[in-house]
Amino acid sequence: EAGVTQFPSHSVIEKGQTVTLRCDPISGHDNLYWYRRVMGKEIKFLLHFVKESKQDESGMPNNRFLAERTGGTYSTLKVQPAELEDSGVYFCASSPQGGRINEQFFGPGTRLTVL
Amino acid sequence: GDSVTQMEGPVTLSEEAFLTINCTYTATGYPSLFWYVQYPGEGLQLLLKATKADDKGSNKGFEATYRKETTSFHLEKGSVQVSDSAVYFCARSNDYKLSFGAGTTVTVRA
Numbered sequence: 001e002a003g004v005t006q007f008p009s010h011s012v013i014e015k016g017q018t019v020t021l022r023c024d025p026i027s028g029h030d031n032l033y034w035y036r037r038v039m040g041k042e043i044k045f046l047l048h049f050v051k052e053s054k055q056d057e058s059g060m061p062n063n064r065f066l067a068e069r070t071g072g073t074y075s076t077l078k079v080q081p082a083e084l085e086d087s088g089v090y091f092c093a094s095s096p097q098g099g100r101i102n103e104q105f106f107g108p109g110t111r112l113t114v115l
Numbered sequence: 116g117d118s119v120t121q122m123e124g125p126v127t128l129s130e131e132a133f134l135t136i137n138c139t140y141t142a143t144g145y146p147s148l149f150w151y152v153q154y155p156g157e158g159l160q161l162l163l164k165a166t167k168a169d170d171k172g173s174n175k176g177f178e179a180t181y182r183k184e185t186t187s188f189h190l191e192k193g194s195v196q197v198s199d200s201a202v203y204f205c206a207r208s209n210d211y212k213l214s215f216g217a218g219t220t221v222t223v224r225a
Binding site for chain 1: 119151156157158159160161164204206211212213214215216217218
């Protein structure tokens with residue numbers, strides 16, 4: 001069974017540009033989460049989807065960040081316009097509906113560098 | 116709010132040495148506790164977990180015991196290998212949201 005995949009693995013963009021990160025959860029997992037680790041600090045929760053619905057987006061830093069999960073399968077996280085402080089590693093995780101909801105399976109992350 | 120504090124790294128050890136990484140958590144509610152590991156070039160992997168007080172999680176020779184009285188979940192391994200070189204994250208969860216520590220980079224030398 002394939003794990004959580006993320007694309008791209010690395011992205012280098014200039015301040016003011018737009019970047020879109022993609023996450024493909026484990027097939028059949030209804031729960032999808034985005035997290036971010038900035039500059040070697042703790043990994044912080046961004047938001048949680050159940051299928052296509054946003055259950056909790058309390059961790060989204062500001063309105064430059066937009067997450068979608070059309071059809072309840074893969075998810076995208078768009079940053080527009082990117083700022084220097086957005087640099088970091090963005091992790092996606094998924095978990096099954098009805099399972100132990102706090103057992104999350106993580107992808108390898110996307111390393112975003114904003115110059 | 117919910118938070119996790121773990122010892123700062125980096126930690127450098129020789130093979131077969133004893134490893135301890137301290138972790139404490141805020142005592143809000145009845146959290147589940149986790150250790151995640153990130154090997155070079157890979158994603159976060161669940162290493163072990165404990166869901167209630169006095170539970171001991173174990174995997175790959177690592178152990179951690181859920182200590183409610185000290186709000187701690189320290190990670191230990193008696194004899195590390197070069198392959199244990201990784202970043203280790205302590206985490207807690209009351210529901211779906213994981214709260215992580217800052218991570219501890221461990222390097223094991225042959």
